Amino acid sequence: xxxxxxxxxxxxxxxxxxxxxxxxxxxxxxxxxxxxxxxxxxxxxxxxxxxxxxxxxxxxxxxxxxxxxxxxxxxxxxxxxxxxxxxxxxxxxxxxxxxxxxxxxxxxxxxxxxxxxxxxxxxxxxxxxxxxxxxxxxxxxxxxxxxxxxxxxxxxxxxxxxxxxxxxxxxxxxxxxxxxxxxxxxxxxxxxxxxxxxxxxxxxxxxxxxxxxxxxxxxxxxxxxxxxxxxxxxxxxxxxxxxxxxxxxxxxxxxxxxxxxxxxxxxxxxxxxxxxxxxxxxxxxxxxxxxxxxxxxxxxxxxxxxxxxxxxxxxxxxxxxxxxxxxxxxxxxxxxxxxxxxxxxxxxxxxxxxxxxxxxxxxxxxxxxxxxxxxxxxxxxxxxxxxxxxxxxxxxxxxxxxxxxxxxxxxxxxxxxxxxxxxxxxxxxxxxxxxxxxxxxxxxxx
Amino acid sequence: xxxxxxxxxxxxxxxxxxxxxxxxxxxxxxxxxxxxxxxxxxxxxxxxxxxxxxxxxxxxxxxxxxxxxxxxxxxxxxxxxxxxxxxxxxxxxxxxxxxxxxxxxxxxxxxxxxxxxxxxxxxxxxxxxxxxxxxxxxxxxxxxxxxxxxxxxxxxxxxxxxxxxxxxxxxxxxxxxxxxxxxxxxxxxxxxxxxxxxxxxxxxxxxxxxxxxxxxxxxxxxxxxxxxxxxxxxxxxxxxxxxxxxxxxxxxxxxxxxxxxxxxxxxxxxxxxxxxxxxxxxxxxxxxxxxxxxxxx
Numbered sequence: 001x002x003x004x005x006x007x008x009x010x011x012x013x014x015x016x017x018x019x020x021x022x023x024x025x026x027x028x029x030x031x032x033x034x035x036x037x038x039x040x041x042x043x044x045x046x047x048x049x050x051x052x053x054x055x056x057x058x059x060x061x062x063x064x065x066x067x068x069x070x071x072x073x074x075x076x077x078x079x080x081x082x083x084x085x086x087x088x089x090x091x092x093x094x095x096x097x098x099x100x101x102x103x104x105x106x107x108x109x110x111x112x113x114x115x116x117x118x119x120x121x122x123x124x125x126x127x128x129x130x131x132x133x134x135x136x137x138x139x140x141x142x143x144x145x146x147x148x149x150x151x152x153x154x155x156x157x158x159x160x161x162x163x164x165x166x167x168x169x170x171x172x173x174x175x176x177x178x179x180x181x182x183x184x185x186x187x188x189x190x191x192x193x194x195x196x197x198x199x200x201x202x203x204x205x206x207x208x209x210x211x212x213x214x215x216x217x218x219x220x221x222x223x224x225x226x227x228x229x230x231x232x233x234x235x236x237x238x239x240x241x242x243x244x245x246x247x248x249x250x251x252x253x254x255x256x257x258x259x260x261x262x263x264x265x266x267x268x269x270x271x272x273x274x275x276x277x278x279x280x281x282x283x284x285x286x287x288x289x290x291x292x293x294x295x296x297x298x299x300x301x302x303x304x305x306x307x308x309x310x311x312x313x314x315x316x317x318x319x320x321x322x323x324x325x326x327x328x329x330x331x332x333x334x335x336x337x338x339x340x341x342x343x344x345x346x347x348x349x350x351x352x353x354x355x356x357x358x359x360x361x362x363x364x365x366x367x368x369x370x371x372x373x374x375x376x377x378x379x380x381x382x383x384x385x386x387x388x389x390x391x392x393x394x395x396x397x398x399x400x401x402x403x404x405x406x407x408x409x410x411x412x413x414x415x416x417x418x419x420x421x422x423x424x425x426x427x428x429x430x431x432x433x434x435x436x437x438x439x440x441x442x443x444x445x446x
Numbered sequence: 447x448x449x450x451x452x453x454x455x456x457x458x459x460x461x462x463x464x465x466x467x468x469x470x471x472x473x474x475x476x477x478x479x480x481x482x483x484x485x486x487x488x489x490x491x492x493x494x495x496x497x498x499x500x501x502x503x504x505x506x507x508x509x510x511x512x513x514x515x516x517x518x519x520x521x522x523x524x525x526x527x528x529x530x531x532x533x534x535x536x537x538x539x540x541x542x543x544x545x546x547x548x549x550x551x552x553x554x555x556x557x558x559x560x561x562x563x564x565x566x567x568x569x570x571x572x573x574x575x576x577x578x579x580x581x582x583x584x585x586x587x588x589x590x591x592x593x594x595x596x597x598x599x600x601x602x603x604x605x606x607x608x609x610x611x612x613x614x615x616x617x618x619x620x621x622x623x624x625x626x627x628x629x630x631x632x633x634x635x636x637x638x639x640x641x642x643x644x645x646x647x648x649x650x651x652x653x654x655x656x657x658x659x660x661x662x663x664x665x666x667x668x669x670x671x672x673x674x675x676x677x678x679x680x681x682x683x684x685x686x687x688x689x690x691x692x693x694x695x696x697x698x699x700x701x702x703x704x705x706x707x708x709x710x711x712x713x714x715x716x717x718x719x720x721x722x723x724x725x726x727x728x729x730x731x732x733x734x735x736x737x738x739x740x741x742x743x
Binding site: 075076079082103247250252254255388401405407423424427431 | 492494495496497498500513580581582583599602603690691692693704707708709710
């Protein structure tokens with residue numbers, strides 16, 4: 001009896017273990033084609049991107065198996081797949097390339113680029129720079145976001161300002177904002193001209209770029225957040241709130257949300273730096289909004305600056321179909337593919353391929369889109385300190401908050417943040433050199 | 447001879463028992479004990495998940511204890527939240543349990559009504575309270591404005607953000623905690639109350655001298671559990687404030703999460719997790735020590 005129990009128990013356990021160990025990680029296809037797995041981030045599960053459908057249509061030898069990933073969990077899912085050594089063959093991400101490349105999570109593409117004499121000048125330069133980590137290319141940019149200055153023509157006109165002449169300098173923005181700001185009978189804001197900290201793009205970082213700030217010096221080993229350009233920009237932002245009590249502005253902003261509750265779309269904020277997606281959002285949620293799009297204002301005597309926001313495609317470490325994955329990636333960034341993809345979408349999908357972006361079939365003569373395309377020339381990468389990207393932004397926002405609340409002077413707040421980022425960068429550099437001394441980087445990456 | 451046979455049978459029974467328990471044992475060893483052990487090792491390393499760990503000794507702990515202001519800030523925020531929330535939750539649940547313990551008509555409906563809010567999940571609750579606490583259009587400030595009072599900025603004000611989150615957590619005082627208190631209240635023998643009545647005691651004397659001592663083990667249990675839950679507060683801050691304003695809601699677990707899943711700094715995050723374990727153990731041990739003075743078994 002006991003023997004039977006022992007034997008059957010043993011068999012069950014062994015079978016369970018074998019099952020765990022030998023569960024096939026991917027499907028077996030017997031169609032003679034190479035099947036590559038593509039994980040992309042999306043909000044709409046049922047929509048398969050055009051470039052996947054088209055590639056599968058025209059290909060005889062490669063089939064792309066797409067898997068949409070939800071917005072909130074995509075990084076962790078990709079991370080786990082790489083760690084389990086069973087990653088997809090192609091991934092699509094929006095976070096800094098350097099964050100993944102520096103951790104040896106991506107396959108360098110240099111040999112493939114060289115073999116195919118790939119012309120990198122097809123991309124906007126700001127986007128191409130983002131694909132580089134330590135002189136190697138780890139991804140190709142697929143789409144981007146481009147930013148420009150959006151202003152409400154009706155509100156400008158009603159305030160007695162020329163709606164065809166938006167502000168071109170930050171001093172003008174200040175003046176316009178004062179005229180455009182209105183309060184209700186309870187003395188609360190009911191409309192504001194401009195709110196520097198509202199929106200995805202940080203006005204003071206934008207200003208620092210315009211003034212020529214360099215945040216990483218000494219061959220990438222020293223953080224310089226408390227540079228005079230950044231201090232000047234943050235001081236501008238602090239002084240801006242001398243005219244508007246910060247608590248009241250916070251209270252006013254608490255009424256904003258997404259879609260038709262967005263400050264600009266609901267016509268509560270007259271001027272903002274926004275990205276291309278707002279052209280579609282305005283069309284959808286407030287089609288009667290009368291607005292213009294112009295170059296982002298700058299300081300007198302300085303060139304404007306903007307930010308890029310790149311969606312990229314890459315081959316993760318451990319992919320078993322590198323050549324096939326590369327064919328698919330190359331196809332995805334071609335001018336024709338990007339143009340057809342844009343045409344297939346209801347909303348504006350901003351191509352990373354600059355020839356596609358400048359093609360008249362993309363901008364359709366729309367001056368607003370043309371301005372957004374032109375702004376890409378002035379775009380900077382939001383990956384400012386690649387090895388301490390998230391800490392940089394967290395610390396910068398913390399420093400700005402302390403300065404705006406007058407808890408610290410701008411230079412003191414920035415200096416404090418700089419120290420923390422520097423500490424993190426030092427540790428990251430030390431760890432990087434340790435890893436390089438212990439692991440065969442070429443083997444791992446290839 | 448008989449003893450040897452008994453031992454043999456006991457061993458066989460034990461073996462069968464372990465065999466049946468083996469799925470759990472294997473699961474615990476692989477998914478429980480191993481991660482716990484390895485996280486301690488990682489806490490002594492610089493480790494970003496994707497590359498090999500670098501052993502750095504106690505540097506993570508040194509940095510946390512002596513350099514990192516966020517660590518101490520997050521401890522203060524978490525202890526403030528715990529210190530304010532736990533007594534309010536326990537007292538609130540107990541009072542509700544006392545209320546629904548009365549044999550009035552329709553009391554079961556009241557119990558259900560009080561219980562319903564507690565089944566709302568954390569993310570939904572946070573989204574709902576974001577609107578309730580909205581300084582411009584929120585329910586609370588609109589009501590205060592109706593009374594002629596200008597409400598605070600709630601989650602947008604560093605002084606009000608933590609009390610706002612405590613207020614929000616009171617939403618679920620009618621949940622499982624209230625039910626357990628109710629069960630404990632119903633288990634108190636009636637003759638004890640009759641004794642107080644014979645001595646001329648009123649409702650307060652009954653509550654203080656009978657109810658509280660009789661349900662003190664349940665109060666103690668919930669105090670320990672609530673302290674542990676509160677020390678792990680995360681979802682509310684993650685959904686509603688991301689730690690702001692001015693890091694006033696940067697709770698311990700949110701900071702740990704940021705270090706682990708935004709910065710991929712698993713070594714540092716592991717050290718944070720181990721320190722949280724020590725803090726929780728310390729507070730629980732203190733509670734057990736103090737319990738001798740007020741818990742009656």
